[in-house]
Amino acid sequence: MYIVYLIVYGFILTAVLGLVASWVDRKVTARVQYRKGPPFFQPWYDIIKLLGKETIIPKQSSKAMFVMAPLLGFSAVVMVSTLLWANNNNLFNSFLGDIIVIVYLLAIPSIAIMMGGFASGNPLARIGASREMKLLLGYELPFILAILVPIIKSGFSLKLADILSFQAQNGAFALQASGILALVVLVLCVQAKLGLVPFDIPEAETEIIAGPLVEYSGAGLAVFRLMKHMLLFTLPFFLIILFLGGMKFEGITILYSVLKYVAILVVITVIRNTNPRLRIDQAMRFFWGPVTGIAVIAVVLAVIGW
């Protein structure tokens, strides 16, 4: 049963939905800038093209690390989406502490990018990887604090199934004061996890070319891009399970589930298109200052019971 979830839901369905989501993101960006934008199958063409290109491994890189890093990040994303789909479709698939497993696995894509950057032996890639590390330290604290809110609200349960069934009985957490604050914090953290514009400091194309990905070509770059596209689906899906009551696929609720996802995707795209890039010190100050403050307030409100 878990094999089916791993291959069909975790990999194929998430990859397809992630590629569609990345097309929506690019098309909306193009329309915001009064452009026409790429055709529907553009993300597919990009991935297939990159898989067919020559893969160059730099002489000065540490080769095993350089080749392994994309696969490591990719497999972590596949496992996260498998866990999320398994919990969303059948509540009996949950086990104690799966929310902790997911939080850990969601840090691995960033760590994989760091590994790849440091292993490639390029100074620009090293700068990008060290910025990625600082950004990870910045957003991980408010991320975990905000995830505490649904855990507290559902009666201190570390199972996703309990959070989902509690929301099915008592209404979504996003309708309550602490839930709204935590959701705002998590959307900002997701923006940084995805490496999108206000927080695309590691990949700053105008300063350090492509950051950690500068030496990647061919299949390695394809796997990294596919990983990012899949994260673009997986992270909003995680937020929907935590705060908006999960996705259901029976009758008219399909429309409602799609609407939840599209709403979060559009918020992410609009933030990305209306903001300039921050410096790394500004991003750290932002995450450790106001964002952590809001997350602490949300946790306190959740403990009081609001």
Added chain:
Amino acid sequence: MSLKLRALLKSPWVFHLATGSCNNCDIEVLDCLTPRFDIERFGMLLAPSIKHADILLVTGSCNRKSAIRLERLYKQAPQPCLVVAIGECSMSRGMFIHSYNCPLPLDKIVPVSAYIPGCPPKPEAIIAGAVTLIQTIKGTL
């Protein structure tokens, strides 16, 4: 036509390389990326690194210093990689043809797939050249 080649023609990422031009051709290349001309319609993106590139857009007259770098960059690009010469200087060295500083034209240094004339060429001409190149590859294979 193989799936690999079809995907390559649908998403050619371009890398912009100036080998000592007067900046006019470079500005026209940048014009192609603006909302008015929008080459993302054809799936083209400006590749930040040479390792991500499929097409090298070369402008300028390849002087002694930059010819070495051009050759090195061409070797670093992952194959298949095409070279497009933009502007009069990169085609025939233009007014610098008798200069001591420009010993070789571009197509004696690296193989060139398409030439786009003009001093500088219009963005429309650059897009037309790219589309013609794609159609030629589709027709011959």
